[in-house]
Structure formats: structure tokens, C-alpha cells
Amino acid sequence: MAWWQILLLTLYAGLEILDELQIYSSLNTPVGAGLIAGLIMGDMGTGLVIGASMQLMVLGVGTFGGASKIDATTGTVLATAFSVSVKGMSPQTAISSIAVPVAAIMVELDVLARFANTYFSHRIDHLIDQDHINYKAVERNVLYGALPWSLSRAIPVFIALAFGQKLVQTIANALNGDLMWLGTGLTVAGATLPAVGFAILLRYLPIKKHAAYLILGFTVTTLFSVLFSGLQALGAGVSAVNKGFTTAFVGLPMLAIAMIGLALAILHYKSIIGGNGGTGQKVVSQNVSSDVNNEGEITDDEL
Structure with missing residues (x-):
């Protein structure tokens, strides 16, 4: 994996969460992440397969208020990068062994980003309580609030891409060697995940x-x-x-x-x-x- 690919994927990971919070151009969705990551890695087909599968998996997943949900977008970015760069890792295996676990772990980092963002909120409250409000400072702190969100996605993606490729290659070799039975099971699991998304969606739609x-x-x-x-x-x-x-x-x-x-x-x-x-x-x-x-x-x- 080239250094510029790691850099572009890291920048995208930091920007996509801001897009989700403000602009929502659809490039922050799993299928959008698959498209972008696929273009960067030079295999758009693999990216779209992984992105579409993750998109279908979270069809019925949503949040209310300030609740956190699994980050299928970040999972798609890493799964696409490793599926293309690691020899012997199919898109289905990457979905079940990388995309889904990463998406679940990112819930904790999402909570951490929300918690860190309260620091800037308290600073804004303090500035507003002053006799002479410094509006420029208030505006700066509002913009500073984007930093925890971006870093919560960019840092783990950079660490995984920069230092995790050898580990993922070792896992892929094992899944195609002595643990072939486990690799086959993960491939089947990855292929059935879209059905899980449809099941969750049908559970909450007015089907009756x-x-x-x-x-x-x-x-x-x-x-x-x-x-x-x-x-x-x-x-x-x-x-x-x-x-x-x-x-x-x-x-x-x-x-x-x-x-x-x-x-x-x-x-x-x-x-x-x-x-x-x-x-x-x-x-x-x-x-x-x-x-x-x-x-x-x-x-x-x-x-």
C-alpha cells in the first residue's frame, strides 16, 4: 500500500464524519466509502461490493437523539483497503473479519468524540456568559468542535493502514491455509450479512x-x-x-x-x-x- 493511498484514505476518514454531521452528500455512506476507497486503491469493483454489502447490512439501523451506532463507513474503508492490498483476502472475508468488527469498535470512539466535544461546548458557554461577548472566539470554538470528530476516524484508520497490513496478511494466509474451514465460514457469513440488514429493516417497517x-x-x-x-x-x-x-x-x-x-x-x-x-x-x-x-x-x- 503506497504512502499516498494511506494519506488519502486517512483524510477521507476524517472528512466523511463531518459530511455526515453537516452536509450529508451521501459520500459518507458505506457505498460512498466503497466508491472512494475503491478509486484510491485502484479497484472500484471490490470497493463497491464491500460498500454495498455494508450498506445493506445497516439498512434498518438508526439512532435517536445523541445515540451512537456502528460505523459501517469506516469499516468499509479499511475492509476495501485490505481486501485490495492483501493477497488472498476476498471481499466477503474482508467484510466479516474486518468491516464488521471495525464498525462495532468505532462505537466506542464515537462516544469518545462526543465526550471530548463537550470541552468546546463549555468554552462557548463561558464566553457567552461574559459581559462583552467575544463572538470571534465563539465562532472559533464552534469550528474547533469538528476536530474530535475528524480525529476519532482519521487516527484509527491511519494506524490500521500504516501498521496493520502485515498482521492482516498473516491472518489472510492462515485463513487460506490451516484455518481454511474458518475462512470459508467467514466468507459465507460476509455474503449473508445483507440479509441481516433486510431482516432488521423489515422488523421496523409497518409490514402488517x-x-x-x-x-x-x-x-x-x-x-x-x-x-x-x-x-x-x-x-x-x-x-x-x-x-x-x-x-x-x-x-x-x-x-x-x-x-x-x-x-x-x-x-x-x-x-x-x-x-x-x-x-x-x-x-x-x-x-x-x-x-x-x-x-x-x-x-x-x-x-
Whole structure:
């Protein structure tokens, strides 16, 4: 791993948390981290695989107030870097052995950053209590508050990248050698983590109320997947028999299926507000009362 790659990944780790707190450009998400880290490491495909897997894993994970959550973004950065630079480490193994443990450990550093930030908050309170408020000093301390956040991500990423590559290489060699059984298990675990994210998400969505849409979405996705896979196979067979047949059949992208779901959601929304003079007030009040009986479901009125 080159020194400039370590430097760029460290700088990104320090900036992405500030982006999450203020701008939220989506480059601070796991899939955004996979894209950036993949570009820096020269293997964008691996970065996107790891980033997308981590993004799916945390689909149903959220926080309320000042609570901390697992830092899947930092985990994605390190997993991508080591998966590309360490010989014999697949993206799935990197997800389960690096990304997930790092994401969990970063919870403690997130709490430490919040705790350290209170120092600047107290300084601001002290400055405001003065007879003559130094507004420039207040502004400086507000900006100083970004330092604990950035350092809480940049320092561990730098230490891991600068000094941890040999350790990770040793672990990868062991997982591909005497501990092959463990490496295979970690690969399977890494591949199933997106399903865990979907399970958490479905646990907190109002599935009981919208079960019909869940069934419809699953059925539409399955039907289109099977249909277009059959067309691809048919096209490959025809092109093998007839050399003049050059038409290429491509599969239906997930974006198209997502657009179908968006269209159905828009129609459903319009049907709700259309039946109440465009206000939707009566329907909202009815939904609030009906959702009380849906135990375990977090709906929009509770958020």
C-alpha cells in the first residue's frame, strides 16, 4: 500500500464524519466509502461490493437523539483497503473479519468524540456568559468542535493502514491455509450479512399494514429476474446456432425494479390524499390510531 493511498484514505476518514454531521452528500455512506476507497486503491469493483454489502447490512439501523451506532463507513474503508492490498483476502472475508468488527469498535470512539466535544461546548458557554461577548472566539470554538470528530476516524484508520497490513496478511494466509474451514465460514457469513440488514429493516417497517405491497414487490422482482434470465439464455443459444444473430439480451437492472416500486408508492400516496380533498389530515389521524395496535412497528408519526 503506497504512502499516498494511506494519506488519502486517512483524510477521507476524517472528512466523511463531518459530511455526515453537516452536509450529508451521501459520500459518507458505506457505498460512498466503497466508491472512494475503491478509486484510491485502484479497484472500484471490490470497493463497491464491500460498500454495498455494508450498506445493506445497516439498512434498518438508526439512532435517536445523541445515540451512537456502528460505523459501517469506516469499516468499509479499511475492509476495501485490505481486501485490495492483501493477497488472498476476498471481499466477503474482508467484510466479516474486518468491516464488521471495525464498525462495532468505532462505537466506542464515537462516544469518545462526543465526550471530548463537550470541552468546546463549555468554552462557548463561558464566553457567552461574559459581559462583552467575544463572538470571534465563539465562532472559533464552534469550528474547533469538528476536530474530535475528524480525529476519532482519521487516527484509527491511519494506524490500521500504516501498521496493520502485515498482521492482516498473516491472518489472510492462515485463513487460506490451516484455518481454511474458518475462512470459508467467514466468507459465507460476509455474503449473508445483507440479509441481516433486510431482516432488521423489515422488523421496523409497518409490514402488517402493507403486506400486500411486500408480496407484490417480491413477486414482481422474482418474475422479472426469471424472465430476463431466460431471455439471456435463449439469446446465447440462438447466437451460438446462427452467427448472423447479433442481438444482445441484457438482464433487468435493479434500478428498473426500484422504479416500479416508486411508481406504485406514488400511486398509493396520491390515492390517500386524493380521497380527502388533498389534505390527508383525516387519513393521518386514522393511521395513527390504527398503528397503535401494530406492536413493534415504527411508523412515520413516531419518527
